[in-house]
Amino acid sequence: MKRIGIDVGGTNTDAVLIDGNRVISSIKIPTSDDVMTGVVKAINSVMAAQGPQDSPIDAVMIGTTHFTNAVVERARLERAGAIRIAMPTGESLPPMIDWPADLREAVNPMSFMVEGGHEYDGRPLMPLDRAAIRDAAMRLRDAGITSVGITALFSPLTAECEVEAASIVQEIMPDARITQSSTLGRIGLLERENVTMLNAALQQLGRKTVAAFGEALRQAGISAPFYLTQNDGTVVLAEIAAANPVYSFASGPTNSMRGAAFLTGLEDAMVVDVGGTTSDIGYLQRGFPREANNVVEVGGVRTLFRMPDLLPMALGGGTIVDPDKLTVGPRSVGYRITEKALVFGGDTLTTTDIAVAAGRADIGDRDRVRHLDPALVQTVLKRIETMLEDGIDRMKTSAEDVKLIAVGGGAFLVPEKLKGASEVLRVEHAGVANALGAAMAQVSGEVDQVFSGLGRAEAIAEADRIARERAMAAGAVDSTIVTLETEDIPLAYLPGNARRVRVRVIGDIAFATA
Structure with a gap:
């Protein structure tokens, strides 16, 4: 089966064309300002390896940071309605009470709290107030709100209140997009409600993003079905993904981890994915990312749902180095690395410049970094080494050394030896491991x-x-x-x-x- 895998990151857009387990072509290009132009360019680049007599593409898998970025940037979010079914016990803390003020303002929720829900042992707390649900639905409709999040007390035990409430809302608002918390989150009312409301606020963007990707594929002349990657290392049909955009959170690092497993054949190992802006350290178990079992913050919002256990670090190929303070990051030139880094003729010292000066990477023009003080280069390399070793130590679950797979466009920043790692593995196509992970999902x-x-x-x-x-x-x-x-x-x-x-x-x- 021929597949195209695409991963759209904050710095680079990567794409691969695979036939079965064979990599036919790959490309890494800077992410364009409008994103879709870069996607079309990446697809056309890998498709250039296709001859006129070759079999057609069977599917396209796309990983995107669109939805995470929307939350982080407080942009492109839809106004949503929140219906909490937990009265009278759940009244003291209203919906989204713990959200950052600017994010809450961006969503501008219209909230309702009604009687109903269940106890921890499955017994009804109070009968569902159907009249209050109808009133809430009519007020949401009159306000022009079309996305609604419904959260009931202990709904992971029994979702009957959410199901009935959704039916009432749908009857009054036939075109409403409804998110039920029981389909996303776990026990923990506020965290489950938080992820429900994030999903509700992102659903319109989900539909627009899927439509834009579909148009990009049409522009590239591809009519195959396409999928979006999820944060558990799998994919789902784009139309389904549009209804649950929160499942794409952290899908980029997850794709890289799956790609690392694919490239090495290892099912249990640690992975460091070094991008242009950040690095993520994760752990493979049976070929899939270890799942987080605690609260994970997304854009300052506490959530408790399916998320990979990752340690993000402000370390990437575009990370800015301050030669006076001898600091590494946290700021980065991001996708503008080909304009800003010294080796590309820019005026900003980055970790890529340090790696080129040390002979660890052959990128750009090395003559532009020959003036760097060798002592500065070694000091920065040691800082990077310490950052990675600390990250490995934090992610390990035992004192034993583990194999470490280095992937991502900035994998050259990872030294050959690290404390806590029994071996540092480098493989072919590691720079596009994220796109490979998407393609073979x-x-x-x-x-x-x-x-x-x-x-x-x-x-x-x-x-x-x-x-x-x-x-x-x-x-x-x-x-x-x-x-x-x-x-x-x-x-x-x-x-x-x-x-x-x-x-x-x-x-x-x-x-x-x-």
């Missing part, structure tokens, strides 16, 4: 919820069935689906032999039906 299905009234085997079997259904809905071939992870935790404080079950399955993409 599979489709997943996941369930993480509490089951009661069932035995352990029955609960796990039901969770597995739901996860497989979700994988098929996302575009997976039924016969290829395999279970990747199964976890169950008995909940002694809940009645009915309750247990939390998490099942994750992976399957190949159903190209013929995409």
